[in-house]
Amino acid sequence: MSVSLQAEPIDIAAEYAVLVGEAPGAAVATFTGYVRDHAGENPVGVLELEHYPEMALTVLQSLGRQAAERFELINWRMVHRFGILPVSETIVWVGAVADHRGEAISACEFMMDTLKTDAPFWKREQGPEGARWVASRAQDGERRARWEQGGGT
Amino acid sequence: MAITIKLFASLREALGEGEFQLELGALPPGEVVDGAIKVEAIKAVLSARGTHWSEALNQPNVVHALNLKVVYLDALVADGDELALFPPMTGG
Numbered sequence: 446m447s448v449s450l451q452a453e454p455i456d457i458a459a460e461y462a463v464l465v466g467e468a469p470g471a472a473v474a475t476f477t478g479y480v481r482d483h484a485g486e487n488p489v490g491v492l493e494l495e496h497y498p499e500m501a502l503t504v505l506q507s508l509g510r511q512a513a514e515r516f517e518l519i520n521w522r523m524v525h526r527f528g529i530l531p532v533s534e535t536i537v538w539v540g541a542v543a544d545h546r547g548e549a550i551s552a553c554e555f556m557m558d559t560l561k562t563d564a565p566f567w568k569r570e571q572g573p574e575g576a577r578w579v580a581s582r583a584q585d586g587e588r589r590a591r592w593e594q595g596g597g598t
Numbered sequence: 599m600a601i602t603i604k605l606f607a608s609l610r611e612a613l614g615e616g617e618f619q620l621e622l623g624a625l626p627p628g629e630v631v632d633g634a635i636k637v638e639a640i641k642a643v644l645s646a647r648g649t650h651w652s653e654a655l656n657q658p659n660v661v662h663a664l665n666l667k668v669v670y671l672d673a674l675v676a677d678g679d680e681l682a683l684f685p686p687m688t689g690g
């Protein structure tokens with residue numbers, strides 16, 4: 446039940462082992478996000494991730510606690526990177542342990558949908574035509590809103 | 599004591615500053631009530647610094663976080679508080 450903000454790549458095998466621990470429960474779900482090599486039609490070489498460290502930590506901890514309560518999780522973990530991230534490297538990893546698959550999968554979806562709009566990180570893509578800040582997408586807000594309506598499961 | 603202002607991402611880049619202090623005593627006295635000032639009044643004070651400040655801070659989707667929590671424009675900011683202004687978040 447913890448959060449890490451880090452510059453270094455995410456060691457998924459190590460994170461999984463910590464998440465599951467000695468009592469795996471019945472259902473474990475994880476999600477990993479990677480740096481894409483394109484943004485629409487434009488190639489991307491490197492992604493810069495700026496963050497507001499103190500707020501990012503408190504927001505992610507709060508979202509994890511909300512997920513734990515909502516989906517009756519046995520354990521959860523969220524890891525988010527910041528800094529300069531080359532294409533194909535990990536950006537984010539979330540994991541949830543529950544008694545049943547529905548709760549574990551939904552918890553991962555909840556954590557991702559809410560962190561996208563609520564956690565203070567900003568992406569800046571660098572490509573051959575220069576760098577640009579990534580704009581927020583309407584569908585991210587829509588996915589976030591589903592959880593407010595008690596839906597998403 | 600003062601109010602700490604933090605700017606992130608495109609706002610930080612556009613305004614060339616990431617963090618600075620605002621002395622409550624230097625703010626318009628009419629806006630400070632019982633030692634606190636609304637977020638919108640702070641934005642007005644900063645917007646008066648020039649066109650690029652005004653344009654950057656008054657984009658419709660600027661997010662305001664007071665002491666690490668997102669707030670509305672009518673939230674009250676006091677001495678020692680930290681107010682961050684930034685564009686919509688795009689992590690994950």
